Amino acid sequence: MLKEHEESDNAIELDSVVKIYKDLYDQDIDADRLDVIKDIFASESIEELYYKTVREEADNKEILIEAQDKYKGVLNKNNASDFLASLKKKAGKQ
Numbered sequence: 001m002l003k004e005h006e007e008s009d010n011a012i013e014l015d016s017v018v019k020i021y022k023d024l025y026d027q028d029i030d031a032d033r034l035d036v037i038k039d040i041f042a043s044e045s046i047e048e049l050y051y052k053t054v055r056e057e058a059d060n061k062e063i064l065i066e067a068q069d070k071y072k073g074v075l076n077k078n079n080a081s082d083f084l085a086s087l088k089k090k091a092g093k094q
Contacts, residue, residue, distance in 0.1 A: 002040070002041075002046050003046045003047060003050075006046070014037065014038065014041045017037060018034070018037075060084055063084060063087055063088065063091075064080060064083070064084060067083060067084075067087055071083075
């Protein structure tokens with residue numbers, strides 16, 4: 001969506017995203033998410049960033065599937081992010 005708007009000379013601004021989020025959720029964007037959004041807006045190639053993210057998500061899915069088999073009953077949606085960070089750190093991927 002960002003790329004399409006940029007190509008049509010109707011670029012979406014970071015301030016607009018922040019305002020829309022606040023209007024929609026009645027709260028500010030948390031710092032971690034805001035950092036990610038800022039990185040997206042600062043990227044020279046949104047398309048390249050998109051494909052990098054798709055690859056990263058596929059890798060993360062594979063890691064979590066393997067972990068689910070290895071650590072049956074331990075991994076769940078509440079601890080998946082922490083589990084993934086720990087596994088990536090152990091593997092030297094972070």
